Amino acid sequence: MCGIAGFISLDGRRDPAWLDALGRTMTQSMAHRGEGSCAPYVSDCGTVMLCATRLAIRDRSHAGDQPMTDPTGRIVLVHNGEVYGSRSPAPPLWPRRTSCDTEFVLQQICREDEPGPALRPLDGMFALAWHDTTTGRVVLARDHFGVKPLFYAHVDGGLLFASEQGVLLRTGLITAEVEPEEFVLRSWIRMDAADDHTWLRGIRSLQPAEYLIIDRPHLRAHRYWKPTSVDEPIEADEIRAAFDRAIEQRSVSDVPRAAVLSGGVDSTAIVAGLTANGTPIDGYVLRYQDGIGGSGDDVTYATEVATRLGVPLTVCDLDQSTAASLVPVLPTRPMRPLLHGAELAMHHLYGTIAADGNVVVYSGHGADELWGYQDGRYFPVVDPLAPTYIHGRHYLTHLLHADERPVWARLVGWMAQELGVDMTEVTDRVWARTMDEYRALKTASPLKRGRHHLMRRFLVYVNDMVDVTSATFTLEDRPVFQDVTLTELAFRCPEHLKDTNKPGTHKGLLKAALGDLLPESVRLRRKQGFPSPADPGYVRRLTELADGIGTPFGLPPVPAALRAELGVGEWMFLASTSAWLDHLAEFTTDPRSHGEQFRPAVALADPGQRGRS
Known part of the structure; x- marks a missing residue:
C-alpha cells in the first residue's frame, strides 16, 4: 500500500x-x-x-x-x-x-x-x-x-x-x-x-x-x-486449491501482520489458512458497546476460533462516545458523507491494529459478493427485457429505499425538494447508471448478472471505504477472496450451488471447500451484517451533534414530523454531510487556492514549442 x-x-x-x-x-x-x-x-x-x-x-x-x-x-x-x-x-x-x-x-x-x-x-x-x-x-x-x-x-x-x-x-x-x-x-x-x-x-x-x-x-x-460466465459444475477441491494459492501468495511480507477475525466463515478460513502455512498472525475483533449496534456475538465466535488456532486475539471496544466523536471527522477521508456504520468500526479497528505495530492486515472483503447473499432477493433478479412489474427497474426506482428504508427515502426526498432536484429524474438516472454492469456480463442468468453488479458496484464501494480507513493508519489491507482465479471459479459455478436457501446453507459450496478450516459452530453460524443501532441514548447523542453542526447546504430545519422518525443512520448522515461540506469550504477559502502556489517562476515555452514531447 x-x-x-x-x-x-x-x-x-x-x-x-x-x-x-x-x-x-x-x-x-x-x-x-x-x-x-x-x-x-x-x-x-x-x-x-x-x-x-x-x-x-x-x-x-x-x-x-x-x-x-x-x-x-x-x-x-x-x-x-x-x-x-x-x-x-x-x-x-x-x-x-x-x-x-x-x-x-x-x-x-x-x-x-x-x-x-x-x-x-x-x-x-x-x-x-x-x-x-x-x-x-x-x-x-x-x-x-x-x-x-x-x-x-x-x-x-x-x-x-x-x-x-x-x-x-x-x-x-x-x-x-x-x-x-x-x-x-x-x-x-x-x-x-x-x-x-x-x-x-x-x-x-x-x-x-x-x-x-x-x-x-x-x-x-x-x-x-471481466469474468466469463458459464454454468459448469465445479468441485470443492478446485475452490480449495485456488484459496490455498491465494493464501500462499498473500502470506509474503517483511513486516508484522494481523487479521480481522470476526468469527465468520471468511475471516476464520483466512486466519486458519495463514496459520496452517506457518504465517505468524494476530487476530482482532470489534465489539460494539452501549447498544450502538454491530454483530453482538462476534467476540464469542472469534474467541473460539483464536483459541482453536492458538492465535492471540485483541478485542477492540467501540462505545457511543468514541463512535459519535468520529462522525464529523471521518468524512474528510473518503470525501463523502457517512453512509454505513462500518466506517466507524473500520477506523477504530485499524487504528488499534496499527498502534500495536502491525503493517499488513488480512480481511475477508469480497467473499459475500462472490460466494454469498445472492439468492434471488438482491436486485435485479430478471432480465432487463422482462415486463416492468417484475423488472429490476421497478425495484430500483420504487422499492429500493421506499420499502426497505422508508425513513431514509423520505429524508432524501425532502432534501431533494429543498435543493430543487427532481426525484423522478434522479431515479431514472439511478436505473441508467447502475444497470450498465448488470447488462455488461454476457449471460442469460439474472443471478450471475446481479453477481457481476455486486462485484463492480457494491464491492467497489466497500474497497474504497477499506482503503481510506486503512491508509489513515499506514496499513496495507489484503482481501484474500478478491483473487482472479477464485473469482473466475465463482462465475463458472451455477448460482444455486452456492446457497440453497435452506437454514445453514449460506455459502454452502464455499463452506464445503474450506470445511477443515472451519469449526462446526462457524459453519452453522447465521450470516450477520451490521444491524442499525437503535439505542435512544445514541440517537440523542447524534441528534445533538447534527443540531450543533447545522443543516447541510444551509437548508431549513428538518420538518418536525420527519425529524421525529429519524434514526441513527439518518442523523449520522446529516451530521457527517454538514461536516464534510464545511471541510470542502476550506479548499475554496484558502488564499493559495486555484493553483497560485504553483504559478510558474518563468514563462512557459514559446507557442512554437507547445505540444511537442
Whole structure:
C-alpha cells in the first residue's frame, strides 16, 4: 500500500520547477499512505510529473523506491498496492535488482507493447501510472476489483491524478464543488459506487479492470478483464486449491501482520489458512458497546476460533462516545458523507491494529459478493427485457429505499425538494447508471448478472471505504477472496450451488471447500451484517451533534414530523454531510487556492514549442 499521484500536460511543456513543486505538495498530502518518498519524476520534455509515497512491505531497501525506471530508462513507473505474481509467468527481462513487487510489475509492462496483456495476468491489487519516454504515452491503470483507488480530474491544460481525492484538492488546481443532483443520486443509491463519478464535481474514479491511455491530447479508456460466465459444475477441491494459492501468495511480507477475525466463515478460513502455512498472525475483533449496534456475538465466535488456532486475539471496544466523536471527522477521508456504520468500526479497528505495530492486515472483503447473499432477493433478479412489474427497474426506482428504508427515502426526498432536484429524474438516472454492469456480463442468468453488479458496484464501494480507513493508519489491507482465479471459479459455478436457501446453507459450496478450516459452530453460524443501532441514548447523542453542526447546504430545519422518525443512520448522515461540506469550504477559502502556489517562476515555452514531447 502506497500512494501515487501525478500531472500530465495536454497542451505542451510546463516549467520543471512548477512540476516539481506540484509533485512535492502531492507527495506531502499523501504522506500517511507510506513511510517514505523520493523526489518527483519530471520528464525531460516537461509534460509529465509522477510521484509516490512508499509503504515498503517486501524488500524495504531503497532499491525499491519509486518512481522506478527500467534499466534502459524508457519506462518510469509509480505503483500503489501489492502484486503477488502473474498467471502467465515469464522469465525476467533483466536480472532483478530488488525483491519488491514494483520491479516485477515494471518488467511485465516492459514485456508487452500494449497495457492490456501486461495487466490482465497480474495477481494482486494495484493502481499504476507509467510514462513511456520514447513514445510520450502515459497510462493509468487499476486492478481487477478496484481494491486500490485512482482518481483523476481535468485541470487547465492537463490531467491531475492521485490515490485520494483530498490530494487532488490540496493542489488548489481544482475547486471543491458538489452538484445537488449528484449528491441526491448518490445519497439515494447509498452504498453502491454508481459509476465513474464521485461526490465532487469534475473528479472521476478510474473503474476496476480499466486503464486510461493518454496520448496527448487524446485520452482513451479500456477494460482489460471481466469474468466469463458459464454454468459448469465445479468441485470443492478446485475452490480449495485456488484459496490455498491465494493464501500462499498473500502470506509474503517483511513486516508484522494481523487479521480481522470476526468469527465468520471468511475471516476464520483466512486466519486458519495463514496459520496452517506457518504465517505468524494476530487476530482482532470489534465489539460494539452501549447498544450502538454491530454483530453482538462476534467476540464469542472469534474467541473460539483464536483459541482453536492458538492465535492471540485483541478485542477492540467501540462505545457511543468514541463512535459519535468520529462522525464529523471521518468524512474528510473518503470525501463523502457517512453512509454505513462500518466506517466507524473500520477506523477504530485499524487504528488499534496499527498502534500495536502491525503493517499488513488480512480481511475477508469480497467473499459475500462472490460466494454469498445472492439468492434471488438482491436486485435485479430478471432480465432487463422482462415486463416492468417484475423488472429490476421497478425495484430500483420504487422499492429500493421506499420499502426497505422508508425513513431514509423520505429524508432524501425532502432534501431533494429543498435543493430543487427532481426525484423522478434522479431515479431514472439511478436505473441508467447502475444497470450498465448488470447488462455488461454476457449471460442469460439474472443471478450471475446481479453477481457481476455486486462485484463492480457494491464491492467497489466497500474497497474504497477499506482503503481510506486503512491508509489513515499506514496499513496495507489484503482481501484474500478478491483473487482472479477464485473469482473466475465463482462465475463458472451455477448460482444455486452456492446457497440453497435452506437454514445453514449460506455459502454452502464455499463452506464445503474450506470445511477443515472451519469449526462446526462457524459453519452453522447465521450470516450477520451490521444491524442499525437503535439505542435512544445514541440517537440523542447524534441528534445533538447534527443540531450543533447545522443543516447541510444551509437548508431549513428538518420538518418536525420527519425529524421525529429519524434514526441513527439518518442523523449520522446529516451530521457527517454538514461536516464534510464545511471541510470542502476550506479548499475554496484558502488564499493559495486555484493553483497560485504553483504559478510558474518563468514563462512557459514559446507557442512554437507547445505540444511537442
